[in-house]
Amino acid sequence: MSDDPRSAMIQDGNIMRIENALVEETFCFNDSSGYIIVSYSVPGENNTSFIEYIRLNFSRNTVIINSFGQNVCPCCLQKGMWVNVIFSSRMTRSIPPQSGALLIVVKRGIQTPSSVTTAPVAYVDPSNNFLYTGNPNNINSQTRFLITDTTTITNRFGNPVSLSALRPGQLVRIRHANAMTASIPPQTTAFAVQLV
Template identity: 45%
Template sequence: MMAESGDTRETITVNGSMIEVKNALVEEMYTSNSRTGYLIISYAVAGENDMVNMELVQLNIGWDTILIDQFGETISLCSIVKGTYVNAAFSAVMTRSIPPQSNAYRVIAMLEVTSYVVTTDRIVRIDPDNHFVYTGNPNDERGQMRFLITNATKILDQNGAPITQADLEPGEMVRIKHASFQTASIPPQTNAYVIEVLPS
């Protein structure tokens, strides 16, 4: 099958006995228990005369397969639906079937963030080594929240321009869009999707 213009699917890279692909498109998913099953993905392959072709491969998902979202959170196979983009690492050893089958080592699914909570508060502490930003009561851990900054977290200044975690400072008022779940720790921890610095 031919690639369409504007397609973001990328070609594979081979590292010894492992194949890696970024932005592969899930064409089909099957699971009987929400944890094991398979994904059929399509990815780009360079052809002749600058043509780009699409190839299919069936990734067999076992109990040892790492299944996570773009924030590093463990997910179930049910979370990955047709049309989801994934980054995958799988065995270079494949069956001769159509499509070929391979055992998946790791699948990172780029899931749409459909549910989130917004917290507006002041930064009380920043832990750059562990990628945490703390908000809330500076004198009481039980009145604080700890937000994990991942590679997918967007950080914006007062004008909406992208900045880095190093640009954030204690005392700044921020609006944080974050996951609706949180750990039972003190302070509770959750993943930050977007951090916006507000006018003080």
């Protein structure tokens, strides 16, 4: 019997489910849409198994969370992550087949790789939950950070502050996802923001 942790696809009415799918490829069109290609195990004869692939398209209607129920940035999904997925039973006949993802749960124990950047605030967009760092007069020097419900924002003493309390020119230290979009300015998700 195979010891591959990937499990087979299971159908339940109009939805399909795969537990322990391996993310093989990701593509993020913008901060709310893109796709992942995952692999999963299909049992064969004589205790063998085969690896199959499916492309799962996600949109702003797709729920993407970690095992603690916290939102995960779609662009933070990376090759090599293990996920549980629920998706529509309506699939294309392409290779690999495609379907619309309803729920993606990043498995417990998988840490999103992160980096720390220290830079001045260029400007703040609280209505869209974005924080821009770099030179306000040079878009090529800027980075756009998505502020989620789980992002912590603190002053230099560690006390919580709101995004709208940040001002251009203030120096901030941001712990963020390693993955960035190829846009100008590049975008990533901020996990923690602290005034320096």
